[in-house]
Amino acid sequence: MDINSTKIYSVSELNHLIRQDLESSFSNIWLEGEVSNFFFHNRKHMYFDLKDEDSKVKIVMFYQNNRKLLFEIEEGLHIQVNGYISIYKKRGEYQLIALEARTVGKGAFVLAFEQLKEKLSKKGFFDTGIKKKIPLLPEKIGIATSIDGAVLKDIVSILKSRFPNFHLTVRNVSVGGMKSASEICSALEDLCSHGVDVIIIARGGGSMEDFWGFNSEELACSIHKCKVPLISAVGHQTDFTISDFVADLRAATPSVAAEKVILDKKKVTGDIENIISAMLEKTLWRLRTSRKQFLTLIDRRYFKRPIIMLGNRYQDVSITRRDFSENISRIIGRKKTERVRATSGLVPDRILSKVNSYRLTIKNNDLQWRYSVINYVANKKKYINFMLESLEKNTPVNIIKRGFATVYDAKTGKNVNTVDMISRGEDIKVCLRDGQIKARVFEILKKSLLRSGNKNEDG
Amino acid sequence: MKMDKLDFEEALKKLEEVVKELENEEISLEDSMHKFELGIKLSSHCLKKLNEAEQKIEELTRSEDGRLVTKELEIDTDN
Numbered sequence: 001m002d003i004n005s006t007k008i009y010s011v012s013e014l015n016h017l018i019r020q021d022l023e024s025s026f027s028n029i030w031l032e033g034e035v036s037n038f039f040f041h042n043r044k045h046m047y048f049d050l051k052d053e054d055s056k057v058k059i060v061m062f063y064q065n066n067r068k069l070l071f072e073i074e075e076g077l078h079i080q081v082n083g084y085i086s087i088y089k090k091r092g093e094y095q096l097i098a099l100e101a102r103t104v105g106k107g108a109f110v111l112a113f114e115q116l117k118e119k120l121s122k123k124g125f126f127d128t129g130i131k132k133k134i135p136l137l138p139e140k141i142g143i144a145t146s147i148d149g150a151v152l153k154d155i156v157s158i159l160k161s162r163f164p165n166f167h168l169t170v171r172n173v174s175v176g177g178m179k180s181a182s183e184i185c186s187a188l189e190d191l192c193s194h195g196v197d198v199i200i201i202a203r204g205g206g207s208m209e210d211f212w213g214f215n216s217e218e219l220a221c222s223i224h225k226c227k228v229p230l231i232s233a234v235g236h237q238t239d240f241t242i243s244d245f246v247a248d249l250r251a252a253t254p255s256v257a258a259e260k261v262i263l264d265k266k267k268v269t270g271d272i273e274n275i276i277s278a279m280l281e282k283t284l285w286r287l288r289t290s291r292k293q294f295l296t297l298i299d300r301r302y303f304k305r306p307i308i309m310l311g312n313r314y315q316d317v318s319i320t321r322r323d324f325s326e327n328i329s330r331i332i333g334r335k336k337t338e339r340v341r342a343t344s345g346l347v348p349d350r351i352l353s354k355v356n357s358y359r360l361t362i363k364n365n366d367l368q369w370r371y372s373v374i375n376y377v378a379n380k381k382k383y384i385n386f387m388l389e390s391l392e393k394n395t396p397v398n399i400i401k402r403g404f405a406t407v408y409d410a411k412t413g414k415n416v417n418t419v420d421m422i423s424r425g426e427d428i429k430v431c432l433r434d435g436q437i438k439a440r441v442f443e444i445l446k447k448s449l450l451r452s453g454n455k456n457e458d459g
Numbered sequence: 460m461k462m463d464k465l466d467f468e469e470a471l472k473k474l475e476e477v478v479k480e481l482e483n484e485e486i487s488l489e490d491s492m493h494k495f496e497l498g499i500k501l502s503s504h505c506l507k508k509l510n511e512a513e514q515k516i517e518e519l520t521r522s523e524d525g526r527l528v529t530k531e532l533e534i535d536t537d538n
Contacts, residue, residue: 075495084499136467137468137508153535165510165512166512166514166515169517170519170532172518190521265509269506272471
């Protein structure tokens with residue numbers, strides 16, 4: 001063998017030749033398999049394998065091709081890719097350069113929708129806790145929709161019937177296809193900076209591709225960031241978009257959005273008028289009830305014949321007066337006894353002044369009683385609400401009651417009802433209406449002694 | 460209570476509270492008169508708010524120098 005006649009390739013040469021060969025033989029093929037070892041380098045170029053039960057092929061999908069994908073290629077996904085075979089010269093490995101990819105089984109739109117929905121759900125975009133409340137009465141309603149469409153006409157006509165003095169700010173956007181997403185995004189920004197209280201994004205029915213803009217991640221992020229409460233109204237009852245999920249409220253159709261965006265003026269006006277008459281009725285009832293109460297009260301004898309009440313008071317006064325005079329007699333009697341015992345120390349002037357001061361007290365008390373009764377009657381007429389309660393407290397019986405006390409022997413606990421039952425220096429318990437007094441007896445005076453003293457004074 | 464500061468929803472909420480309080484039969488006459496007065500003020504404030512604005516439809520656009528501008532918009536809804 002002539003070694004010189006044998007062709008010897010360099011490594012690069014061989015790879016180059018095979019690459020040319022392969023690229024021309026497999027210049028446009030479709031390959032189907034399951035994705036594995038997926039690697040998204042800097043979110044630009046995609047590297048992965050397509051495999052079946054026995055074998056696998058390396059796939060490269062460059063940024064300029066994969067950025068057009070609706071769905072995301074992910075581990076385990078069953079797909080078909082279109083492209084050509086090439087050799088990666090550095091390693092001498094062959095790979096498929098993918099230009100396009102499509103899903104197997106589910107449609108690409110459905111898959112993309114599901115993928116984005118799951119992704120945003122994990123991010124918390126759909127959480128009910130972050131939903132803003134749609135105001136009942138927005139001063140300014142913003143809407144992003146096509147200015148020429150039937151949707152805007154429908155919404156305006158419903159607003160006119162629900163709340164004729166509405167204020168609507170329209171931002172014209174194209175609502176079909178992919179490019180609508182970025183237009184709606186900037187419309188949201190514009191409406192927010194212009195200042196509206198609520199925003200509607202709306203379009204009429206169509207195919208999933210028609211409202212694909214409403215399924216974009218870009219718009220989802222814009223809605224999520226939007227500070228103004230937002231209603232999404234896309235297509236018909238059965239159409240769901242990503243925007244619907246991110247929005248603060250989904251309206252099944254654009255017409256429904258118009259019903260949810262502002263209250264029904266006629267209805268609410270009627271409600272408020274009903275409230276007014278209910279309040280009026282309730283208050284009149286209160287007034288009538290109170291008037292009846294008042295009339296019943298002033299019908300009582302205290303008000304009809306206050307002199308009866310005064311009569312009761314006079315009785316109190318006379319009892320008090322008698323008590324006072326007995327007290328004075330007692331003091332006089334004691335002093336007299338003392339004088340008799342000591343044959344000195346009695347100063348008639350002092351006794352006289354004491355008598356005078358007691359007289360004055362009685363006189364003042366008498367006047368006080370009068371005034372208190374007059375004030376009492378006047379006050380009661382003024383304050384209906386306190387009347388019953390106060391009357392209960394101030395009945396003459398209760399006032400007299402205040403003066404009574406029961407005395408017990410502190411040692412035996414027996415009721416002391418005569419001075420003979422107790423001796424000087426012993427402890428007693430005085431029970432009053434509101435409590436007890438513990439006391440020590442320092443002097444016992446028999447009533448008969450007082451009487452004799454009294455007689456002596458008189459005589 | 461400063462009525463002018465209350466927005467419609469706050470006023471309506473307060474009104475509902477007042478009505479509830481008025482329905483309580485334990486309430487004193489004096490209190491009920493105060494509540495009634497407040498309720499009437501709140502109601503008329505709500506009604507005022509409902510009739511405050513006038514119908515207006517405008518289009519929001521960006522002018523050539525990028526400013527946001529509005530112009531009145533006619534939308535025919537007769538058919």
